[in-house]
Amino acid sequence: MADYVAVSGERLGAADVDAFIVGLTLLGSGGGGEADAYRHLLSAALSEGPIELGDPAEFGDAPVVAIGMLGGTRMLTEKLPSGQEIPRALAALTRWTGVEPAALMPLEAAGLNGTLVAASAAQLGLPLLDADLMGRALPRMDQLSRAVSGGPITPFAMSEPTGQTLLIDAATPYAVEHIARSFVAHSGGWAGTASAPMPASEVPRDACLGSLGRALRLGRAHRELPGKPPPELVAAALGGELLGVGRAADISRQASTPFGRASITVLGGIAGRGPVLRLEAENEYLLVLRDGVPVASCPDLICVLDRRTATPIAVDSLRPGDDLVVLVLPGPPWWRASPERLRHVDPRAFGLGCDAVLLPAQAGDRAGTAPGVPA
Amino acid sequence: MTDGIGLAALLEHPDWAEVALLAGPRRTDPPVRGVLAVPDVLADPTGLAGQLLAVVLSAPRADWHLDALLRRADAGGAAAVLLPGITPLQPASRGLAERIGLPVLGAPDPLAAMLAATRLIHEPDRVVADLVTRTAATCADAGQGTDALIADLGKLWRRPVWLLDAAGQVVAGPESAGPGPGGPGPGDPESGGTESSGPGSSGHNGTGSGNAGRHNARSGGSGYGNAGPGSDDGLLERQLGARALGARLAAAVPPGVPAEVAAIIAAMGVAAESVGQRLAEQRLTVERDARLRMALLAEIAQSGGELSHGARRRAIDAGWQIEGWHVGIRIDVPGAVDPVAIRPEVLRAVEAAHLRAVVVEQGSGWGAWSTFEHAPTPAQLQRHASAARRAQWLLRSSLPTSMGVGRAHHGVPGLVRTLSEAGDAARLATGRSTSGHYVHVDRMGLGQMLLAWTRTDTFLPAARSLLEPLEGQPGELLLTLTAFLDAESSLTETAAVLGVHRNTVAARITRVRELLAVDLADPDERLALHLACRSVVFHQ
Helix, strand or coil: CCCCCCCCCCEECHHHHHHHHHHHHHHHCCCCCCHHHHHHHHHHHHCCCCEEEECHHHHCCCEEEEEEEEECHHHHHCCCCCCCHHHHHHHHHHHHHCCCCCEEEECCCCHHHHHHHHHHHHHHCCCEECEECCCCCCCCHHHCHHHHCCCCCCCEEEECCCCCEEEECCCCHHHHHHHHHHHHHHCCCEEEEEECCEEHHHHHHHCEECHHHHHHHHHHHHHCCCCCCCHHHHHHHHCCEEEEEEEEEEEEEECCCCCCEEEEEEECCHHHCCCEEEEEECCCEEEEEECCEEEEECCCEEEEEECCCCCECCHHHCCCCCEEEEEEECCCHHHHCCHHHHCCCCHHHHCCCCCCCCCCCCCCHHHHHCCCCCC | CCCCEEHHHHHHCHHHCCCEEEECCCCCCCEECEEEEEEECCCCCCCCCCEEEEEEEECCCCCCHHHHHHHHHHHCCCCEEEEECCCCCCHHHHHHHHHHCCCEEEECCHHHHHHHHHHHHHCHHHHHHHHHHHHHHHHHHCCCHHHHHHHHHHHHHCCCEEEECCCCCEEECCCCCCCCCCCCCCCCCCCCCCCCCCCHHHCCCCCCCCCCCCCCCHHHCCCCCCCCCCCECCEEEEECCHHHCCCEEEEECCCCCHHHHHHHHHHHHHHHHHHHHHHHHHHHHHHHHHHHHHHHHHHHHHHCCCCCHHHHHHHHHCCCCCCCEEEEEEEECCCCCCHHHHHHHHHHHHHHCCCCCEEEECCCEEEEEEEECCCCCHHHHHHHHHHHHHHHHHHHCCCCCEEEEEEEEEHHHHHHHHHHHHHHHHHHHCCCCCCCCEEEHHHCCHHHHHHHHHCCCCHHHHHHHHHHHHCCCCCCHHHHHHHHHHCCCCHHHHHHHHCCCHHHHHHHHHHHHHHHCCCCCCHHHHHHHHHHHHHHHHHC
């Protein structure tokens, strides 16, 4: 169904834009920014023909660069992109390293970054690999799979809308995270980024494969849903598990963490007598408690959908009174392949003091998409 | 005690006054068998069944671990969870508590609440010993009089405490929440012990049968059934002994906390002795003082103007001014009323009416007099008469009194004379409902003799036919007219006599004029009407 498949060889055409956006939003798990922001850019880029989601195996040792945007995704609506952020960041990186990228992939195959990278690849005429460094939306640079694997993510170039460009080299992932955040905070609020080129042969080991293809298939499955779909049907169609339905009774936001914490109470069931769902969220939905028991957590994809239309709702768009369906979809297999990887993205990585609660491993996870993991 | 204490009972206990229910069902009343303390919400305690799980250090309401702890507490069978602080829960935690039916409590000092609960559950003997000791100390130290002791006991026991007479009427103790049927039912979750419906003294059927509206909170109280003498659901009573003539000490104690009930029963045993003794002493003092007063007054009455040196001395000791001008007042009551016991009420009424008078028990009523240094002016007498009338009005609200007021006379013989006049007037006042059973001797005299004539059979039919149009009319027109004429056509005075507004009187008199078609300004017609009124009213 809509699970991760190593590399699908899917083609992304103009007709797929809507489905692709919904799929990327689902991978956003409540975060990742509004994929919709680049809808028109992507539609325009794809009008000249579909692009193929490439297989890294076909690129040998050719240099692949992961690109994306970083900063406040809401800032995009105030500080409009010039369209040159990614090209300028890539140019800076090329100038510093002397390596021309042979292919692109997203830092994060979710939300805004998914559409941005597809549009950029079409714009620059570079191949797009069906892989990324997160497999879903994650908030921090030290949560890049390349960084967790021990690979370098610097030199790291970033360029903000007015053209100010910054290149960071020889920095740890944590340092990159801090410097990058300071830069966007003191410039335009967001910036296009390009991180160190990596040989395509290392992509299967250091990146999450098949994320873009999965977004496309999730989006297509979502498109096939009838109007007012029963929650069970939505869960089944998206390959996930239903956690509960109900209304957002309360949203308590606290500024206690760098990204701000929110606790969402969903009360529902028949006549409000169903279980009490409590969602803990930062940029993304991180943990779900049902009647006080943790039932789902990151890195699995906790998705909150509008009950009537099944449209995914982001953390910062959620309002009290919204009628919701809460689902969990399997997270990227790359992260769950070892405890060492999981440590970087489980609830404790977000200060939630709770072990990861994941869906059972999908058949074929290890064989298909998690190579390079010590047995 | 191994059955534990109901949570509702604990919440009602004074030791837990600071503890608030933050979330969870009000209806269920789980027994609390023990207390288990953990430092914070991250704890994972075991052995929770029937326990109160107390988080003593910190429980941030925003932390999701709180939800997890509530769930674990419920799964482990905990009776309730106690959190530090009374900050409200977040909706998620509140919703969860309601859903799983787990009471969540908050206390500013959870450690103190926890220790109090432990003591009540596991160390009832200590609670009893502690309270008995302190009660004994209070009985020894409390201020003068029974009221002070009852108030001190109420403060010490932190429950309403009353002294009841044999009929179950409140004699001393808080008035707002008496033990009668009007009082709040202990253990009744609706009243919460804060609101009360009327003083308990309104409950004439006493406490024995006055518990119809009281919620039975017996569920958690094992061992309460044999609680002690006169115990009732929520109301503990203790006879004061033979000397006290059936008086009882009563305390409203919800039955849910056996340790508290046992402690107060034991403490009542100690206190009853002390209260009984004080009552006996008090009664003795009152009676002795009354005897002295009555004897002195009798001696004055018989002295014929010449007082012995001893009597003079005793009058000064009693604070009586026997020289000067006296205006006597006589207050009569039916024979069933004990003038010695009711004297405080008379004193209260006299004081409330700003009437400066000495009140002495005398026969079936009281003799009283006010003393003026110089011969009182008419204005002074008028003020005095008004004050006396006001005192009578106040007394009539609770006692069927009649009051007579004498004229001002000088010296010891004058005192005897004015009291005698007041006595005559009071006897006459007994039958004078139109004047509020109040007669001033100044307004009596020859007229009274003439009036007697109008009460004959020949006059009556004529009077009846004259006043017939007033019959069956609303508004007590006959009485109003009589009072109006008695009061020299003064609307204000009539209103005061009848206890209604002067506009009401004015309206009624206007209607009387229309109905009877008489001119009240005509002296002849007014006289005829006045006589007719007196005659008809007398025969009614």
